[in-house]
Amino acid sequence: MHRITIIGGGFAGLTAAxxxxxxxxKVTVYEAHHTLGGRARTAEGPYRTNEGPHALYKGxxxxxWLQQRDLIGELAPLPPLEAARLRxxxxxxxxxxxxFAMLKLLRRTPEQAPVDKDFRTWATEIAGEEGANAAAYYSAVALFHHDPGSxxxxxxxxxLRRATKLPPEAHYPRGGWATVIDRMAARAWNLGVRVETLARVDTIPDDHGPVIIATxxxxxxxxxxxxxxxxxSGRTALIDLALRALPRSRLLLHSRLRSSGGTPMIAGAPTGxxxxxxxxxxxxxxxxxxxxxxTLAPAGEQLIQGQIPIAPHESRADGIARAEELLDLAFTDWRDRVTFRREALANGRTGAVDLPGTSWRDRPRVDRGDDVYLAGDQVAAPGVLSEVSFNSALEAVSLAFKIRARAGLDLKHA
Structure with a gap:
């Protein structure tokens, strides 16, 4: 029986385990915190927030892999009426x-954008400056970077293609990402994986077997x-808010005022x-x-999460101020309805971004030599968001034991 040590009990570490x-x-997982999950943890209590908005891309x-092992669980359905309220x-x-110019960049064409040119330059040639900038900023939902065009x-x-695909690829586990992590942890335990929490590893012993560092x-x-x-990577200001839901009478009054000219009409603004x-x-x-x-908030309250990428010279306060501008436009009287608020700064914790002339192949390699391997969202593996962690974890295990054929771990890197 092979023996393997995994350092880190987040999504990548549990996938590898x-x-x-x-x-x-024979697997041992060491996790420095008292709970598993890493950045995929969901807060306990009445407000079930993740560390920033999280989505599971179906494609x-x-x-x-998760579906075959019944690890996804129940998904929150996309409400048809709410789908029209994308602003x-x-x-x-x-x-x-x-x-309209942005739509030119959303066409399903076989044309592949170049690796060695920045997105803004390439997209401007197709859709003009306005379309290029709009498309770049829209893609930030899957980038967490202040200047996607660069x-x-x-x-x-x-x-951009994955984020705008219809029907949407993004899905949300009901109850937050912790439900997926709990299922993964249970499967690991059932398979005999030894899990030690509150176990920080500071050095790798000289006589170690294969080690996967999933941090x-x-x-x-x-x-x-x-x-x-x-x-x-990027720097992103994160904001979590719980708001009391607008009473139906307020919604009706607000709608009538807008239609009668009683309040200024913002182009395309929603009434709720x-x-x-x-x-x-x-x-x-x-x-x-x-x-x-x-299920993410108490009855009568709305849970809102936002991510505002910020430049290296900007502060968290700058990002939060921009978030409040968006809230002013889209959420009526939101300041008077706040029941919970939390702010944070994610610095270099939102995955890898590739500059012109580089791709995922240029990131730190999975195999570090001497039976040490890396897994995580900033290493040399393909995919979007958490897919990088997943692919690198499978690659690390397959390299550690050279069991590609036996475990069905072949990864077809595009």
């Missing part, structure tokens, strides 16, 4: 439709004392709380998660 155990390995390989801020006003055109194009790239760099373990607000003037995304999943 399950895969290795299914292949017959990726991890979807099939886009463009030129300072809320609108229901994107600029990134590799191929990198941004893939995420942030910063933590892996410190653990391995390897200064080459760096890659570009928006479902999603995407900023096309800058990077930013706000979503009302309880529109799909009422």
């Amino acid at each position: 399950i895969t290795a155990a299914e292949a017959g390995a 990726g390989p991890h979807w099939t 886009l801020r463009h030129k300072g006003a809320l609108r229901r439709t994107p600029p 990134l590799s055109a191929a990198f941004v194009q893939e995420r 942030s790239l910063d933590a892996a760099r410190n653990l391995l004392k390897d200064s080459s373990l760096t890659w570009t 709380d928006a479902f999603v607000v995407s900023d096309l003037d800058a990077s930013g995304w706000i979503e009302r998660f309880t529109a799909q999943d009422r």
